[in-house]
Amino acid sequence: MASDTSTLPRTEPAPATPAAAVTTPSLAERAQADGVRFLLALFVDLTGKPCAKLVPVEAADELQHEGVGFAGYAVGAIGQQPCDPDLIAIPDLDSYTPLPWVREGLALVHCDPHVEGRPWHFAPRVILKKLLAEAKAQDLELFAGAEVEYFLVRRDADGTLAPADSKDVEARPCYDARGLTRMYDHLTGISAAMNALGWGNYANDHEDANGQFEQNFAYADALTTADRVITARYLISVLAEQRGMTATFMPKPFADRTGSGMHLHLSLWRDGEPRFPDADDARGFGLSELAYRFLGGILDHAPGMQAVLAPTVNSYKRTGATSTRSGATWSPRRATYGGNDRTHFVRIPDHHRIELRGGDGSANPYLALAAALAAGLDGIARDVDPGAPGTDGVVRPELPPTLLHAVEALGADPVVTAGLDAAGPGVAEYFAALKREEFFDWHGTVGSWEHDRYLTAF
Structure with missing residues (x-):
């Protein structure tokens, strides 16, 4: 309800830098630069429940390239039964967020759940994308x-x-x-x-x-x-x-x-x-x-x-x-x-x-x-x-x-x-x-x- 005069843009967004000119740091490099020791690989189910695994920085490369697995039915409202294949949470590096205010050495990265190599269509973030x-x-x-x-x-x-x-x-x-x-x-x-x-x-x-x-x-x-x-x-x-x-x-x-x-x-x-x-x-x-x-x-x-x-x-x-x-x-x-x-x-x-x-x-x-x-x-x-x-x-x-x-x-x-x-x-x-x-x-x-x-x- 509060005053919200800054909520939406008044000026043009910054132009994108040409892809060829950008060297994107890996998840491990970002975490190490920030002194991060653990990463919350996080996504939400259809109700908005935050689901995550705590991944040590030593496994950041594996998380980035292979994701991390979840038993989908155990997650909650995300369209799976106990017999279904695992959800694999693949991180979106652009969402990497250090959270030292929560715990020293902690960061969060939002993920897109995949099943058998494809984005899982019951995942809210996948739907919005x-x-x-x-x-x-x-x-x-x-x-x-x-x-x-x-x-x-x-x-x-x-x-x-x-x-x-x-x-x-x-x-x-x-x-x-x-x-x-x-x-x-x-x-x-x-x-x-x-x-x-x-x-x-x-x-x-x-x-x-x-x-x-x-x-x-x-x-x-x-x-x-x-x-x-x-x-x-x-x-x-x-x-x-x-x-x-x-x-x-x-x-x-x-x-x-x-x-x-x-x-x-x-x-x-x-x-x-x-x-x-x-x-x-x-x-x-x-x-x-x-x-x-x-x-x-x-x-x-x-x-x-x-x-x-x-x-x-x-x-x-x-x-x-x-x-x-x-x-x-x-x-x-x-x-x-x-x-x-x-x-x-x-x-x-x-x-x-x-x-x-x-x-x-x-x-x-x-x-x-x-x-x-x-x-x-x-x-x-x-x-x-x-x-x-x-x-x-x-x-x-x-x-x-x-x-x-x-x-x-x-x-x-x-x-x-x-x-x-x-x-x-x-x-x-x-x-x-x-x-x-x-x-x-x-x-x-x-x-x-x-x-x-x-x-x-x-």
């Missing part, structure tokens, strides 16, 4: 910024969840300077790490709920941003644990307080030039027709995208909220767009970008960006006009009220399902089955709300 390649075939490149919101919490002796800062009790704590100061060590530790890694951290703030924070970093190409979201979650979680706290990206940990979003700031570029700005925009937002067609596609496919952007039962406690202690939910309920107005599904902060506000803290950033790109490219292909902003005279689809409704909307949307299946068939169906099972697993539980309402009601 395939969609980005499809955009590249149209001479388009997706840039993205992400707002990472989270809570710092603790469990009391009776199991009750509470903000880690016991003094964080104000009804409207957003931007509170005292709350920021009490969490100074944690926040500045994350900020220093982000800046040392070249991410360009430009703001750290107390968000709208007690115990909730956001730490912003600069835009990048979509794959790099997705990698950084995963790295940031890992970094935030581990450093919070070291200080006796739990960092949670759960969308709605407290029923009466604002939930955590993951807003995505999107723009398209071609040949190093931004394609969204247009000073002659008759609608007054300074956007090009390409931007409006991209936006139109996202609005058209909003219901089908929500199972990806808000992929948990808990997500719909956030989007379905009607009020919070602070007085606002900051989560959209209908697929609208508008200017610098945070009540919309898509906000237009300025003429460089659009902000997709439907996602939450449980979203897998690779899948969220893949779904948004698939929807936006469809809007361009079909020349979709988003119509007038807001709701005046325009019927806008409501967003699904529960995860089950979202799964049904996903199944009815061939564009979003094709996006999930971009690297190979069966992913959308598998993902929908996982999420349907999650909903009914929750639905089959009995909790305190039912006891309070029904125990003596009849």
Whole structure:
């Protein structure tokens, strides 16, 4: 929710250096230069769970050229059964990230899972790379910024969840300077790490709920941003644990307080030039027709995208909220767009970008960006006009009220399902089955709300 004026590009990306002029250091050379002793070879499953093996630097060459194996079914939601061949995680050297703030001598490298020599089409990073390649075939490149919101919490002796800062009790704590100061060590530790890694951290703030924070970093190409979201979650979680706290990206940990979003700031570029700005925009937002067609596609496919952007039962406690202690939910309920107005599904902060506000803290950033790109490219292909902003005279689809409704909307949307299946068939169906099972697993539980309402009601 915080100010995000630096989230997307204002200037042309730096031109690429000719390949012939570059000597790329090996993974072992990079690690040795940084004093790294161990490498986390990491990827995520469809739910965003980070999976890794700890590889000693002495095996870095083997990791680079042969990868490292995982029993795929044991990983989790990644489309394998116990009888299937191993996943082989192949590192992307461009994602190499030293993490001395976590442990001295530790680095992380994001990997693409392969099976029998081919990229595994259930792997979220592989899916996003395939969609980005499809955009590249149209001479388009997706840039993205992400707002990472989270809570710092603790469990009391009776199991009750509470903000880690016991003094964080104000009804409207957003931007509170005292709350920021009490969490100074944690926040500045994350900020220093982000800046040392070249991410360009430009703001750290107390968000709208007690115990909730956001730490912003600069835009990048979509794959790099997705990698950084995963790295940031890992970094935030581990450093919070070291200080006796739990960092949670759960969308709605407290029923009466604002939930955590993951807003995505999107723009398209071609040949190093931004394609969204247009000073002659008759609608007054300074956007090009390409931007409006991209936006139109996202609005058209909003219901089908929500199972990806808000992929948990808990997500719909956030989007379905009607009020919070602070007085606002900051989560959209209908697929609208508008200017610098945070009540919309898509906000237009300025003429460089659009902000997709439907996602939450449980979203897998690779899948969220893949779904948004698939929807936006469809809007361009079909020349979709988003119509007038807001709701005046325009019927806008409501967003699904529960995860089950979202799964049904996903199944009815061939564009979003094709996006999930971009690297190979069966992913959308598998993902929908996982999420349907999650909903009914929750639905089959009995909790305190039912006891309070029904125990003596009849």
